[in-house]
Amino acid sequence: MASTVVIDKGAPTRKVKYGSMSRDRAWALRWSYFFLIVFAIFSLVPPLYMLITSLKSSAEISAATNPWWVFHPTLSNYIELLTSNQFLTFFWNSAWVSIVVVTITMLISVPAAFALSRMRFWGSATLATGVFLTYLIPDTLLFLPLFKMFAAFGDWTGIPLINRWYVLLIVYPTLTVPFCTWIMIGYFASIPKELDEAAIIDGASWFQTLTRIFIPVAMPGLIAATIFAFTVSWAQFLYPLVFTTSTDQLVLPVGIITTLIKGDVFNWGQIMTGALLGAAPPLIIYAFLMDYYIAGLTAGATKG
Amino acid sequence: MADVTLRKVIKRYDEVEAVRGIDLDIADHEFVVLVGPSGCGKSTTLRMIAGLEDISDGDIMIGGDVVNDVPPKDRDIAMVFQNYALYPHMTVAENMSFGLRLKRYPKAEIKSRVDEAARMLDIVELVDRKPKQLSGGQRQRVAMGRAIVRNPKVFLFDEPLSNLDAKLRVQMRIEIKKVHQKVRTTTVYVTHDQVEAMTLADRVVVMNHGRIEQIGTPNELYHKPATKFVASFIGSPAMNFIPCRLEDLAGKLHVRLTDRTTFPLPPARAARYQGVPRSDKLLLGLRPEHITEARPHLAPGVEAFDAVLDVTEPMGMETLIYFTLEGSQVCGRVNPNAGAQDGAPLRLAVDLNNMHLLNEVTGVVL
């Protein structure tokens, strides 16, 4: 009885309130869309402008017509770059370096993350924290001492590292391994302890537990880490700028900037085409694996 | 198939002793349940048998061999975990056969074993599904199936039913019992639920604070508990404990609750308690079913008294009554037709033939 009365009294006010709330909601939604459109334009203007410029001939660019429109679309910039040996060398250098670095990164960070998250040993907790802190030491702090170290190593052993693309295979892991290890520790730690105990009782060795249980179960994390390692390797600019100079040793970002910009002559059509092609692999990966990409991005902060 | 023996097994974590010297003989084919409150060391004991924890002291033998140093995979045991611990990326069949595949059994043999276990557990149509697609009860069956296909010497169950809802738990309890009747593998089963322990076990091991309080068949534990802990842990609603003393009145041994209430003891009980010092502080232990409504003719050893009920709980086939007797909260079970009502007086009878007498200080049942 009493409860019926309460509902009767409450109903009208609630209805009014709900109505006003839904009107607020509708306005909030309109404003949200408006600002989202503004921000999306802000976000997409540079890449779209790359695309627009890449479709223009040099003549159209220097004619200074409406920069936001292509009057005579042409693929000549693409054809020129994709048939240029030099550009293809940059592209393959980048691809090689990135793929090998991803492999090295996974080979180092997955076993390490497994050991740190499951096989507690003395100092393992400190090491896990240390790994994370290492991630915070930026490349811009290390490039000078590394340059000196590699030069000295070359003098000492006769194996040249400076101005060789493979030097990047040595330095890129310092950028990828700490973060990937950190991500994988998070993913491995979320696997219930009973799962490895079940595997042990089933007769699996530690190695089998890793390869047959942990890696398949933590596959999403592994993919996220792989994407991270690849995009970092692909985008890295400072190290190749410092460590490589000959055109046959350059990777894509440095190659585009040092060879397409000749003195004061800027061939913007080709530069934009090169930049777009350089941005393509990460963008394609992102388009198809967005969820893994974002998972990797957020894992570092939320898992820790 | 094998027997399992624990000799003075101790587990220390740094300074804390989680298990303080356990002696236990488990016969071949036997179903033994370790039961106790959380933190009593029952799970640690099970994990030591499994080899997931090393033992700090003592010996564990499986099939007569000391296995202290043997890693889990060579102990020939299988374990069912509380959260099932199914490999999420494998199908049911792959989950069940993982151990056999690691040991490189021939394919045909693996298949026939998986099929047999699946048939026994009634999960034949599920073998190609992933654990994610299964209900809790089905996952539990798969976990058991994984244990069965290994055909181990010993089954170890670590609270396997506590993640299931009440109804399913009863169903799976019967299922486990059926499976054990079929495969007859020696089983050690850990639970905190005394009903599970009573219903499943050939013998129950009651543990508390890292020690064994009592080992016995379910009926022994229920009717002849050795300590106050066992008496109160086994049985629901729990046994009533009322402070009392022994007293000689008119040449007969009586139990005096306070100044006002005394009950004469039946001859058998009187003879048993004759030697207890009259000054000892004691507890009268009475199970609820031994406190009932008084009938016109009292059987020998049954004494009547009046009580005012605080609360009644009709359960259908019986009504639980709660009343205060000389300062102690007491629970009884009466016939639904006995007219028990909240706040109303009722004449009750207490069956002293089934009474227990405990030393209040030591908690030992006399």
Added chain:
Amino acid sequence: MVDVTFQSSRVAGAGTRKRTSLRAAMKRKSTAAFLMTLPLILLIAILVLYPAFYSLHLATLNKSMQRFVGFGNFEFLFKRQTFWLVVQQSCIFAITAVAFKALIGFIVAHFVHNIPAKGQRKWRGMLLVPWVIPPAMSTLAWLWLFDPSYSAFNYTLSFFGIGPIPWTGDAAWARFSVILVNVWFGAPFFMIMYLASLKSVPEQLYEAAAIDGANWWQRIWYVTLPMMRNIIAITTLFSLIVTFANFDIVRILTAGGPLDHTHIFATWAFRLGIEGGDIPLGASVSLFMFPILAIAAIFILRDINKRGNEA
């Protein structure tokens, strides 16, 4: 770090009783675990920690790296006006850029969170694009957008009677431009972090606040912000470090110009160390990024310890 780890694992081995071979197995296990982390340890020790300390040593040498000059490099730096310009610009650049990234990220995350769930993926996808493109590549697009003679921005603004703006030619505008590009590149990261954190705030809290009569601003102030405090702190800290250490954007957009006004520590260290051939002087400059790192490390360690205690 290597030494410490290794020693303590040996101590542990000696301290245990020899009793069972299961223990031996445990010991083997911890040896195996150590071996599995060894590549990681070596990588960090040789290629991160050693160079970090080596740069301390480098900073005390003269240009030809033959002679120990103590604090000579620093004394030289302190006397140069450019150095103070770099310090000033590094701070302006990092603090302004991070503040705007955090603010824009927060606002955009809210808008994305506001709209119906099924459209969120699409918007999130578009808004994260700046973060996905390698900054060296996208900065080229900005450079072209800012081009002195062909700037597409100036072309557009001219219709409103504004401009032409010397985006990279004038010191103040160049400072604005590098910050703008950095905000464009970094805001999506904040957005995605905040969005993840917004999604973890239970809806009931907002409903409870609404029933208590809180307006939207109060809901943000009393519910959203406190719930997101941790993620905001961590993200800001990360971004501060990364922005302080930024190289690509400034290097490509202005190369430090005009007249060294947009140089930050990293680009100036590159100019002095690699282009100028004075590695010790460059190393001295880059060392000034250490304090911010140290502060960040302290905060993060404190946070990790706190979490450890709660667990």
